Amino acid sequence: MKQFASLWAKAPPANRIAFAFVGFWLLLALAGPWLAPHPVGAFVDQDVFSGLSSRFWLGSDYLGRDVLSRLLYGTRYTVVLGLGAALLASLCGTSIALAATLWGGRVDEVIARLMDTLISVPSKILALVLVAACGSSLPLLLLICALTYVPGNFRIARALAMNLAALDFVAAARARGEGKLAIAWHEILPNMVHPLLADLGLRFVFVVLLLSGLSFLGLGVQPPYADLGSLVRENISGLTEGAPAILAPALAIALLTVGTNLLIDAMKPEGQ
């Protein structure tokens, strides 16, 4: 904790802002439902697409529901699904990359070919077909988003692992007779945590954009649940009035992804 405090004190203001940003979203995702001023599905306003007011901070949506409350609930789906899928994608991608590096030869070639194939299908198209084929329940959406971004993580992790595997300390570990698993876990993995964390953040941004894109097309999170992308979709008719109901969730996604991106950039070691 003390270490963290000193790190915080030393960090440049831009990093602090980026960090506060991401912390703010995580907090909203955790505490959102308790902060919501109105029940999430209740029709509380007589008016639809009303503007900002003291009773409805972000106005009301196309059915007269409170936008702020729906936003707070929607953030939770977006953040949790995004984080889950990004973590899963990184876990799978990195494990496969380590296996490919350590076994090498034929195994590596086959795996790399497969990943090349997956990566040449545009991510939205792949996700779209998978959703159409498998369905779009929440766990399936998480799996599909994860699968879509495994190849990207694999590429980065494989390049990192290949460089590390060529170094002397890995050769020494091999000579000591250590198993592949031990080498991967104790020698290679600890040395690639930093870039992998940055990649995790990037995957999170991609997954959030993909997921809200799918929901926006009506193929992502299905009612009665609603993530931020679904909120944009259901209020699209308010666009011509410039209703806060459509702008607020779209802005929320942008603030979440841009904030994460700025944090990754701020965390980058100097000189890169």
Added chain:
Amino acid sequence: MVGGMSGSHRQQTLWPLLARRIASALVTLLMVSMLIFALAGLLPGDAAQEALGQSATPEQVAALRHEMGLDQPAPLRYAQWLAGMLRADAGQSLVAGMPVADIIAERLPNTLMLAGMTAALAVPLALAMGITAAIRRGTWLDRAINLASLSMVAMPEFLVATLGVLLFCVKLMWLPSLAMVSAEATWGETLRSCALPILSLTVVVVAQMARMTRAAIADQLDRPYVEMARLKGASLARVVLGHVLPNCLGPIVNAMALSLSYLMGGAIIVETIFNFPGLASLMVNAVTSRDMPLLQACAMIFCSAYLLLMLAADMVALIANPRLRAQ
């Protein structure tokens, strides 16, 4: 760059390398076709049932399935489909009842036009942003461009599109909010109605290209040859355009190809918002109506476009940098 000192030697090493790249791209394309076929086979529901409706008897459905060739084993159907694709015959659309090639021929020019016009705007803009940021490294301008491109990379398309509609269609009433594309429209009309889709897509793709351009050029600016050229008295513009840019053509073109490949399949959301009759929205329709031949053909076009762009970028890199050919 392309020095004449080893002309015949270069010929010897360049062609086999290019042939290998092309062969490898073809193998990937073949695997993509298997993947797409397998994925399309996973789609629940059945086009014969879909076409006949709920009231059809099982015999009618079976007869139509037979007619459509749906009752044959999957490997056989795959082989037939692949053979058809090689003859540029993507089969019959199961829903529209017309050749897939005709449906695609109607939409493909629109998509290519949108992608082309976006590229014509985005590529020079990205180059300008990247070069400016690299030359003015560490200044407020560099930081501003960095912040702007970091934000643009993470911006959801529908925010850009909706803000654009709100500003230009609702508040200022300069532009139409729906993209109308027809053969009768003049170039000016088409450009006006496609201005917002082009702008939205530009915002999405320009940032990544600008960042990669900056990184590639900034990396070169520290090299001794740049200092040498500057000391010789060459102007900054000449050094950057004449010396630095050719040296980092490979990575820049690669980033461009990667971003531009997004314009084909990635334009789904922009096409949907502006009701643009392009390939991506055609594919969304094919997914929802279980029109497998159409879906497969669209997916193959997107993947081929990606592979083609990557191949082109590879070739540019090989031609621009003889050192890559040495291995």
